Every structure is written in structure tokens, then in C-alpha cells.
């Protein structure tokens with residue numbers, strides 16, 4: 048089998064790649080909805096993979112892997128990797144999880160990172176109310192993640208920290224600085240209010256930064272120790288930070304019993320090595336659409352497990368094709384797997400243009416692993432065409 052063409056369309060806001068072969072099988076991959084601007088970079092790889100056998104996934108990856116980088120630039124390579132696995136599974140007539148070593152679980156747990164209405168007021172009551180709504184969702188999520196501190200509106204409040212945040216539209220800029228006592232007290236008040244609602248029925252993880260000074264990170268962890276927080280995410284680096292600082296993470300991790308989590312922006316296994324080998328964090332959270340793909344994610348999960356480190360993949364904006372990739376790879380992970388961050392379809396019409404998803408998708412906080420060949424979720428060309436932009440009209444041609 049040979050790759051004959053590759054196309055990229057921006058559907059909704061998600062970059063979607065379609066790899067076409069000479070045997071009538073095509074494969075899809077999807078990147079985060081926050082990255083429509085990546086299309087030219089995705090298309091840069093087209094000429095690199097044409098003529099290759101897509102079922103030799105690793106051999107194709109060797110042609111393109113060294114051109115990726117930390118978020119957002121790992122996405123193009125990652126989307127292509129997903130599409131290759133989709134083709135390989137379809138060609139073999141088996142779900143992708145079989146090609147990754149087989150599933151070790153029939154249902155995969157997923158956690159709530161974005162099924163919610165935005166919190167408009169920066170008060171403990173508003174945070175608590177948001178938790179009440181999420182606890183009542185039909186999905187039955189067993190773990191909810193909430194942004195606090197530098198990963199929330201809190202940083203814009205006067206007197207929250209010693210610094211001036213960038214304006215709200217400047218997504219991806221790093222706001223950092225030492226918190227005031229008042230600022231830290233406010234974070235703790237909001238977390239206590241949320242835990243009051245969730246009790247011990249739904250666990251709470253906190254996406255905190257990046258941007259905390261290590262001393263404040265330790266103070267925060269100590270103040271929250273009595274609350275059984277699932278993890279503190281991205282305190283030091285994360286999001287769009289193009290480096291890791293494993294040694295700084297290690298200082299924080301060694302000072303608290305709350306699990307410390309990072310990794311969503313990191314590209315490739317090599318960049319997880321120090322985090323894992325020095326036990327710098329307790330949980331890693333690569334995103335398959337950023338880290339270099341699902342096989343990359345699987346490898347990191349195995350290596351983390353060897354070191355007693357847990358795995359909770361990022362995924363919030365990966366879309367419905369990204370969801371399928373997360374389900375396939377999560378089914379194969381070792382017992383250090385916790386749950387992946389649930390991506391939903393945005394806008395809502397995404398649910399009309401794909402086929403293969405169960406209905407409802409999430410029950411009791413879990414997704415049943417499906418058995419169709421490839422990723423098992425496909426675009427429906429006739430439906431998806433309605434939403435193609437002018438310049439993407441030939442995407443299904």
C-alpha cells in the first residue's frame with residue numbers, strides 16, 4: 048500500500064488531516080480546536096510522506112518526527128500519526144488497539160475537563176455552583192478538573208500577585224510571579240468551596256498554571272493537603288511553555304503528598320525522560336495530538352509505569368476524532384492509567400458529521416471500547432461537506 052495524497056481542512060476550528068492511499072483506504076487525524084492556523088505546517092509534511100507505506104507507521108514517522116516541537120508544533124506530526132494508525136487498522140481489519148498490543152480494559156475512564164458553563168464570577172460560591180452543575184451531569188464523571196490561580200480569571204484580580212497579567216486575548220503568554228497572601232487565601236477558599244460540594248464522590252484535580260513560583264507552589268500544596276486533591280497540574284511549566292524544568296518540579300513534588308502533574312505541551316518521549324527518571328512528578332499527562340501520536344503516548348505510559356508514575360492524558364480540545372484516538376490508546380495502557388481528559392465536539396454539529404461513536408458516549412464516567420477497524424470513528428463526507436470552508440472544498444475529493 049502507498050500513500051498517494053494528504054489533505055488538511057479546518058473543520059469548525061480543528062485541523063483535520065486525511066491521508067489517501069492507492070487501495071481505497073483513507074485515514075483521519077485531528078488536532079486541537081485552538082490551532083486552525085497550523086494548516087500550512089501540516090501541509091508541509093505532505094511531500095515527505097507520499098509514496099510511503101502507511102501501514103509501516105514507524106517508518107513513515109521517521110520521515111517527519113524530527114520536524115515537530117513542543118505545543119503547538121507537535122500537532123501536525125501527531126495528527127498524521129493518528130491517520131496512519133487509522134489506515135493500518137482498517138487495512139488489517141482490526142481496531143487500532145490490537146496493533147498497539149491489544150486492550151487491557153473494555154472500558155476506559157475519562158475525566159471532565161470542559162463539559163461545563165463558564166464561571167463568570169471570581170468567588171468561592173461561583174466555583175461551588177459550577178461543581179454542583181458538573182456533579183449533576185449525566186456523564187457520571189468520577190473526576191473533574193478546574194482551573195485556578197494562573198490558569199483562571201483569578202490572576203486578573205487586583206492584588207492577586209506581584210505582577211501584571213497580559214491581556215486576556217493573549218493566549219499562550221506566560222504570566223508568572225509571587226502570589227500575595229490574599230491571593231493564595233482566595234485560591235484555597237475557592238478549592239475548599241468546591242470540595243465541599245464534591246465530597247468524596249467526585250475527585251477534584253486543579254489545573255494551576257503555569258506560572259507559580261516554586262515556593263508558592265509548595266505553600267499551595269501544603270494548604271490543600273487535607274482535601275485529597277487528585278492532582279495539581281502545570282504549576283511550574285505547561286500549556287505553551289517550550290521547556291520542562293524537571294528539577295524545579297522535583298522540589299515541589301518532594302515537598303507534598305498531593306500528586307503533581309504535568310506534560311500536556313511536551314513533545315516526544317525524550318522530553319519526558321528527566322521528569323520520569325528523576326521522579327520529578329507523580330503523574331504525566333501528554334496529549335496524543337501534541338506529543339507525537341498515540342504510539343508515543345503508549346510508550347511514555349509504559350516507561351512512567353516502570354517508575355511508579357501515573358498517567359492521565361490531556362485531550363480537552365482534541366475533538367471527536369481525537370476522542371477516538373484517546374480511547375484506542377487508553378485501552379492498551381498499563382495499570383498506571385487513571386483517565387483521559389474528555390474532548391467534546393465543538394460546535395455541536397460535529398456529532399452529526401462523524402459516525403461510530405456510542406450514544407451516549409460516556410456512561411458512569413467511562414467509555415466502552417468499540418471494535419470497528421481502525422480508529423472506529425469516521426467522518427461522514429456527505430454531512431461534513433456542509434461545513435467545509437471555501438478553500439477546503441476538495442477535502443473529500
Ligand SMILES: [Mg+2]
Nearest residue numbers: 254280281311
Ligand atoms: Mg492543563
